[in-house]
Amino acid sequence: xxxxxxxxxxxxxxxxxxxxxxxxxxxxxxxxxxxxxxxxxxxxxxxxxxxxxxxxxxxxxxxxxxxxxxxxxxxxxxxxxxxxxxxxxxxxxxxxxxxxxxxxxxxxxxxxxxxxxxxxxxxxxxxxxxxxxxxxxxxxxxxxxxxxxxxxxxxxxxxxxxxxxxxxxxxxxxxxxxxxxxxxxxxxxxxxxxxxxxxxxxxxxxxxxxxxxxxxxxxxxxxxxxxxxxxxxxxxxxxxxxxxxxxxxxxxxxxxxxxxxxxxxxxxxxxxxxxxxxxxxxxxxxxxxxxxxxxxxxxxxxxxxxxxxxxxxxxxxxxxxxxxxxxxxxxxxxxxxxxxxxxxxxxxxxxxxxxxxxxxxxxxxxxxxxxxxxxxxxxxxxxxxxxxxxxxxxxxxxxxxxxxxxxxxxxxxxxxxxxxxxxxxxxxxxxxxxxxxxxxxxxxxxxxxxxxxxxxxxxxxxxxxxxxxxxxxxxxxxxxxxxxxxxxxxxxxxxxxxxxxxxxxxxxxxxxxxxxxxxxxxxxxxxxxxxxxxxxxxxxxxxxxxxxxxxxxxxxxxxxxxxxxxxxxxxxxxxxxxxxxxxxxxxxxxxxxxxxxxxxxxxxxxxxxxxxxxxxxxxxxxxxxxxxxxxxxxxxxxxxxxxxxxxxxxxxxxxxxxxxx
Amino acid sequence: xxxxxxxxxxxxxxxxxxxxxxxxxxxxxxxxxxxxxxxxxxxxxxxxxxxxxxxxxxxxxxxxxxxxxxxxxxxxxxxxxxxxxxxxxxxxxxxxxxxxxxxxxxxxxxxxxxxxxxxxxxxxxxxxxxxxxxxxxxxxxxxxxxxxxxxxxxxxxxxxxxxxxxxxxxxxxxxxxxxxxxxxxxxxxxxxxxxxxxxxxxxxxxxx
Numbered sequence: 001x002x003x004x005x006x007x008x009x010x011x012x013x014x015x016x017x018x019x020x021x022x023x024x025x026x027x028x029x030x031x032x033x034x035x036x037x038x039x040x041x042x043x044x045x046x047x048x049x050x051x052x053x054x055x056x057x058x059x060x061x062x063x064x065x066x067x068x069x070x071x072x073x074x075x076x077x078x079x080x081x082x083x084x085x086x087x088x089x090x091x092x093x094x095x096x097x098x099x100x101x102x103x104x105x106x107x108x109x110x111x112x113x114x115x116x117x118x119x120x121x122x123x124x125x126x127x128x129x130x131x132x133x134x135x136x137x138x139x140x141x142x143x144x145x146x147x148x149x150x151x152x153x154x155x156x157x158x159x160x161x162x163x164x165x166x167x168x169x170x171x172x173x174x175x176x177x178x179x180x181x182x183x184x185x186x187x188x189x190x191x192x193x194x195x196x197x198x199x200x201x202x203x204x205x206x207x208x209x210x211x212x213x214x215x216x217x218x219x220x221x222x223x224x225x226x227x228x229x230x231x232x233x234x235x236x237x238x239x240x241x242x243x244x245x246x247x248x249x250x251x252x253x254x255x256x257x258x259x260x261x262x263x264x265x266x267x268x269x270x271x272x273x274x275x276x277x278x279x280x281x282x283x284x285x286x287x288x289x290x291x292x293x294x295x296x297x298x299x300x301x302x303x304x305x306x307x308x309x310x311x312x313x314x315x316x317x318x319x320x321x322x323x324x325x326x327x328x329x330x331x332x333x334x335x336x337x338x339x340x341x342x343x344x345x346x347x348x349x350x351x352x353x354x355x356x357x358x359x360x361x362x363x364x365x366x367x368x369x370x371x372x373x374x375x376x377x378x379x380x381x382x383x384x385x386x387x388x389x390x391x392x393x394x395x396x397x398x399x400x401x402x403x404x405x406x407x408x409x410x411x412x413x414x415x416x417x418x419x420x421x422x423x424x425x426x427x428x429x430x431x432x433x434x435x436x437x438x439x440x441x442x443x444x445x446x447x448x449x450x451x452x453x454x455x456x457x458x459x460x461x462x463x464x465x466x467x468x469x470x471x472x473x474x475x476x477x478x479x480x481x482x483x484x485x486x487x488x489x490x491x492x493x494x495x496x497x498x499x500x501x502x503x504x505x506x507x508x509x510x511x512x513x514x515x516x517x518x519x520x521x522x523x524x525x526x527x528x529x530x531x532x533x534x535x536x537x538x539x540x541x542x543x544x545x546x547x548x549x550x551x552x553x554x555x556x557x558x559x560x561x562x563x564x565x566x567x568x569x570x571x572x573x574x575x576x577x578x579x580x581x582x583x584x585x586x587x588x589x590x591x592x593x594x595x596x597x598x599x600x601x602x603x604x605x606x607x608x609x610x611x612x613x614x615x616x617x618x619x620x621x622x623x624x625x626x627x628x629x630x631x632x633x634x635x636x637x638x639x640x641x642x643x644x645x646x647x648x649x650x651x652x653x654x655x656x657x658x659x660x661x
Numbered sequence: 662x663x664x665x666x667x668x669x670x671x672x673x674x675x676x677x678x679x680x681x682x683x684x685x686x687x688x689x690x691x692x693x694x695x696x697x698x699x700x701x702x703x704x705x706x707x708x709x710x711x712x713x714x715x716x717x718x719x720x721x722x723x724x725x726x727x728x729x730x731x732x733x734x735x736x737x738x739x740x741x742x743x744x745x746x747x748x749x750x751x752x753x754x755x756x757x758x759x760x761x762x763x764x765x766x767x768x769x770x771x772x773x774x775x776x777x778x779x780x781x782x783x784x785x786x787x788x789x790x791x792x793x794x795x796x797x798x799x800x801x802x803x804x805x806x807x808x809x810x811x812x813x814x815x816x817x818x819x820x821x822x823x824x825x826x827x828x829x830x831x832x833x834x835x836x837x838x839x840x841x842x843x844x845x846x847x848x849x850x851x852x853x854x855x856x857x858x859x860x861x862x863x864x865x866x867x868x869x
Binding site for chain 2: 022025026034320654
């Protein structure tokens with residue numbers, strides 16, 4: 001028998017733990033600040049040449065499962081001379097205590113002060129995390145404005161989808177990276193390592209210049225923005241030689257060569273997702289015009305069925321998770337999804353492992369896959385996303401599904417044993433009228449009516465879930481006007497009345513929605529320019545935190561801050577949100593290259609207004625969106641023709657290999 | 662790991678009188694059901710490898726009958742009160758032990774409850790520190806050690822501190838640091854015996 005040993009919390013020289021620990025009994029859910037999860041890594045500080053602090057700017061329960069941070073954390077820590085630790089947004093109760101006791105923003109791995117790191121990387125899935133960025137920077141003791149930082153401060157780098165327009169936070173970040181992070185973090189690491197090894201010549205400015213010269217790291221301070229008298233942007237130009245006019249997104253090709261996460265983090269506190277998530281492909285060319293993710297992650301790159309199988313096996317063995325999520329923007333579109341689902345279902349039949357597939361495609365194939373995954377007896381929920389209520393609006397957004405398809409699909413789900421399905425729609429889409437939204441009620445009624453007829457049962461339900469549309473940069477809707485919140489709220493009220501107009505049917509229909517106000521602010525932040533940073537700062541100074549949480553979000557605070565700050569620039573909240581842009585307007589992100597050709601985006605916007613649909617280039621000829629030639633990439637899809645083989649049952653105890661002890 | 666039957670199977674695991682949140686512990690016990698027999702030493706090593714640093718699995722024995730809960734009769738606690746004068750704390754302890762009953766209030770899942778914190782306390786003493794706690798050099802620190810019987814509702818160290826406030830207005834200047842040192846069966850001499858002893862020598866506790 002091996003002698004049991006007590007592992008002391010490793011003595012870390014620069015740890016804030018002795019000062020943090022006495023505060024923890026006074027805050028809610030203290031375990032979220034403790035670290036030490038399975039999969040967590042603590043490395044020696046002194047022998048690391050480059051040190052990264054990685055942040056997901058939301059609470060631990062939301063941030064820990066984030067795939068982007070987990071992948072980069074692992075990629076960086078695999079480098080022998082690189083150290084990466086994680087930090088998350090602290091809740092206001094701990095923030096107050098940290099300020100009172102001078103405890104700085106810390107990493108949860110070794111509780112080191114964020115300011116001690118070389119690079120502070122922040123991943124933004126949503127713009128509503130911007131105020132949390134300011135809290136973290138400020139708690140870290142880093143000057144809020146990038147311009148005020150010195151050589152002792154880390155380089156603050158923004159990534160994630162929101163980084164495709166980092167202008168609203170340009171004042172607070174030193175750099176932004178567009179696109180896939182796996183190779184980008186290694187390239188940045190190389191530049192920082194060399195610069196430090198040379199004795200940090202030229203200080204911070206030189207380091208940022210070296211990053212900017214890669215043409216794939218955007219350093220806002222090297223660009224000047226000029227404005228026209230009417231408030232629009234005149235131009236954005238580099239203010240020094242050697243800096244590229246446009247900065248290009250990164251694309252990781254061959255996902256089989258990057259099979260991360262290999263050692264997923266297993267949270268100690270409760271989190272929103274507790275599962276092993278595998279990205280089965282990246283990118284989407286379905287061409288839904290509202291979908292920023294689909295536009296900026298092109299081209300489609302599949303991970304092969306065998307790599308997925310291997311990742312699932314090893315990820316489950318390491319973590320002990322009981323749930324596997326096969327993630328992507330439209331998972332049923334993987335060229336070998338059928339074999340993948342049946343192969344995995346067979347491999348894990350009779351075990352406690354459940355498999356899930358985010359299902360948004362509206363067709364019967366989705367149900368076949370869900371049936372396959374339900375072999376272990378547990379049905380995951382079925383969600384279909386027609387997105388638009390009327391045939392007309394679905395042509396505008398390029399979501400090609402007919403009402404008949406939807407009804408047929410949902411009825412198939414009911415007849416196959418599902419008692420409940422979820423239907424997802426958006427409200428506030430370009431050209432939308434009250435009638436377009438009211439058709440959602442008709443659709444839901446027909447779904448229930450047809451479902452009752454087909455099953456002979458009244459025990460079927462559907463939930464209609466409605467999200468507010470927010471126009472995003474690098475999409476055909478980047479020029480569109482947002483509908484004001486009162487218009488949205490009125491449409492939702494009319495829809496609710498229409499759903500409940502038939503009491504029998506209405507009782508079987510659940511209705512979930514968000515009101516229009518948070519969407520409008522998300523719209524301000526997503527299409528904002530550098531002037532919006534003053535609004536963000538004012539909101540944060542007035543107490544704005546955790547804007548993605550309805551109980552913390554204050555619309556009033558944003559409206560007031562915008563009214564205080566923006567008039568000096570001759571613009572206002574409406575100018576950023578409910579105003580339609582014209583073709584020739586310089587958009588704040590025009591100098592940031594997602595690969596999409598702006599002329600193609602404009603043409604697709606015109607096609608939207610003309611209600612013309614656009615096919616998927618995986619199955620029809622290239623429609624010249626511009627990404628592949630601009631980025632020198634190509635579609636990578638199967639089928640490989642390979643199959644998943646039955647697993648050999650593993651007997652005995654499994655000890656997680658490489659777990660930190 | 663064995664799982665319960667049903668639509669959403671749960672791992673068969675039960676904790677016997679887990680320490681409250683924010684409290685350190687050197688002695689937590691749990692029972693898990695397994696699908697097949699394994700070497701307890703190998704199980705200990707596998708669990709220890711999967712758990713965080715600081716959560717150390719020290720020993721595992723095969724359950725020999727009787728439930729673990731029945732073997733947890735009392736717990737031995739240490740409460741450090743940084744900044745508190747040991748003599749003042751000593752006087753509060755004297756007042757506490759002199760009382761027959763000390764009623765305290767605490768929010769429980771069932772709402773606010775009032776209960777006696779005195780009867781369950783078998784032993785309570787102020788320990789004179791041999792050395793000051795490392796990060797509080799030159800700051801006085803009173804240390805309490807107490808043995809508390811497992812009762813319902815549970816009397817926790819913070820309830821005893823509430824009791825000291827009730828009888829002697831004792832207010833710790835900063836948050837106390839509480840550590841569970843041991844728990845287990847109570848011997849006739851008032852000592853605490855390792856609840857796993859029964860599994861080690863194969864004896865059956867309580868004859869059930």
